[in-house]
Amino acid sequence: MAALVLVLGILHGSPAQAVPSPVYPISGYFIYGSTSDAVNTNKLTDIKSVGGDTVITFGSRLKPATLSTIPAGCVISGVNCATAAAAGVKVKRYFTYSDNNSWGTPAFLCARDRTVTSGTTVYTIMVLPAEGSGCNSPSGTYDVVVINGGTSSLSVSLGKAATSLGMKYYAGLPAPIMRTDVTYLPDVSYQATLSLFTARFLIYQGKVNNVSGLAGFYHHTEMPLSDGAVWDSVLALYRSQNARIAQYQPTRSAVVSPYIDSRSAFGGKITVDQAREAARNIADTANGVNLAIAVQDGMGTGKGGSFFASESGNNVDQYAASIVGSGSWGSKYLAPTRDYFWALADGVEGTDAELWANLEGMAPSTSQNPCDNSLRGQTTKTRINKQLQQFGNTPVKVISFMWDPYYTCAGTFAPMLDRMKAASMTPIITDSIFNNGTVLVTGFNLSGGSVQVKWTDGNGRVYDKTVTATNYNPSYGQEQEINPRMESVTANLGNTSLRSGKDYFINVVNGSGLKNDALYSDRG
Numbered sequence: 001m002a003a004l005v006l007v008l009g010i011l012h013g014s015p016a017q018a019v020p021s022p023v024y025p026i027s028g029y030f031i032y033g034s035t036s037d038a039v040n041t042n043k044l045t046d047i048k049s050v051g052g053d054t055v056i057t058f059g060s061r062l063k064p065a066t067l068s069t070i071p072a073g074c075v076i077s078g079v080n081c082a083t084a085a086a087a088g089v090k091v092k093r094y095f096t097y098s099d100n101n102s103w104g105t106p107a108f109l110c111a112r113d114r115t116v117t118s119g120t121t122v123y124t125i126m127v128l129p130a131e132g133s134g135c136n137s138p139s140g141t142y143d144v145v146v147i148n149g150g151t152s153s154l155s156v157s158l159g160k161a162a163t164s165l166g167m168k169y170y171a172g173l174p175a176p177i178m179r180t181d182v183t184y185l186p187d188v189s190y191q192a193t194l195s196l197f198t199a200r201f202l203i204y205q206g207k208v209n210n211v212s213g214l215a216g217f218y219h220h221t222e223m224p225l226s227d228g229a230v231w232d233s234v235l236a237l238y239r240s241q242n243a244r245i246a247q248y249q250p251t252r253s254a255v256v257s258p259y260i261d262s263r264s265a266f267g268g269k270i271t272v273d274q275a276r277e278a279a280r281n282i283a284d285t286a287n288g289v290n291l292a293i294a295v296q297d298g299m300g301t302g303k304g305g306s307f308f309a310s311e312s313g314n315n316v317d318q319y320a321a322s323i324v325g326s327g328s329w330g331s332k333y334l335a336p337t338r339d340y341f342w343a344l345a346d347g348v349e350g351t352d353a354e355l356w357a358n359l360e361g362m363a364p365s366t367s368q369n370p371c372d373n374s375l376r377g378q379t380t381k382t383r384i385n386k387q388l389q390q391f392g393n394t395p396v397k398v399i400s401f402m403w404d405p406y407y408t409c410a411g412t413f414a415p416m417l418d419r420m421k422a423a424s425m426t427p428i429i430t431d432s433i434f435n436n437g438t439v440l441v442t443g444f445n446l447s448g449g450s451v452q453v454k455w456t457d458g459n460g461r462v463y464d465k466t467v468t469a470t471n472y473n474p475s476y477g478q479e480q481e482i483n484p485r486m487e488s489v490t491a492n493l494g495n496t497s498l499r500s501g502k503d504y505f506i507n508v509v510n511g512s513g514l515k516n517d518a519l520y521s522d523r524g
Contacts, residue, residue, distance in 0.1 A: 279344045
């Protein structure tokens, strides 16, 4: 197989080629929030130290309940708080909700709303109309929601921390429970109640958390990138809650994170074409909201494969093997992550959604990579860099699941946070264009100088040549309106060609003397 090897060394003397401050390509992380301002500020400060500017939390579930399952401490004048709040009206269903927010009087909107403090627990009771909207039900029938919170608010604390650090925070939306018969689908039997409660959640956030750091909201009910009708209930949920965001928080956006499952032997395997259609279906739920579709790449769970065509015959790594068994990448997965992201970009083209990538920052767990008591294990920096390469130039932003514990735990390896700081300037190549002897290389941390090239021309001759890297452009991503952190360099090879169908490879040694630690290849 013919190869193209680019080695970018140190370039001296040109201000335009100055090495920028290190910024890792991952700019956002899922986190566990806290009600403590100090804990949240410290966590977001750590995230910012490795280039993060965005944090996302999961939401809580609105759970069906009965009077007997209402928390015993929620009492008004000696009476069950749900009974007391709904006195004089007919109750259809009871629900509970717990999200580490204080709610209380700032959440009041209707005459029947109540709050009770029992020790350090703050209960907030809402009586929602079972029919219609607003505060009153035409039929006189209502649903009662008992919210279990504390004296401090997680979302308010995170909003404050994000604002003070110039970062963005996406708060998790309320979600339904999952069905008991088909456990991967949401229970939509009370979707009207969830919609009204979502409205109350958004109104409450607008009252207590109307800060610049609150960028939007996260849908934590997941679905695969499948275009099957079975997922219509999830799409309906996104559509309904996006409509509420547009209504009550029109200046804020939403994030949803479907996942790739490209395992060949998996019954629910998803083709590239199906993923393209699924992305468009999800984009169509935006309902007037700026919607980001942050696709999980599957590398942390063994559901997706980050490999190039030149590697399709190579054996999967030990982590993927623990999920799909031994064999080649090409036999275990329908297509590499890269092919999916090209299709996903097509899927969202012309819609009101934008494509993000959700890099799974862990690895399938083996005896070799424990991470605290997590179901998944520590990953390696090289594996993460491979994942970043596979996204190519398609996503406008890369986020990662999940900061705690996968970027903070210590096990076989040091915490990923420390490894990222130690190797923040490692080059990462995302794409290239070989055109009549000129090679445009895009990626991150690419500034440098010398380029060693090995390639096969149109006549089948193999060349090995050293040239100087030119045209370092730290603003390539901004200019192309793609990921704003993306850079480019150019290698001018002279009058030559690249043979069609031949693979070529790119390695970069940048101005910091560092070489990319993950293979990049492409095909002529």
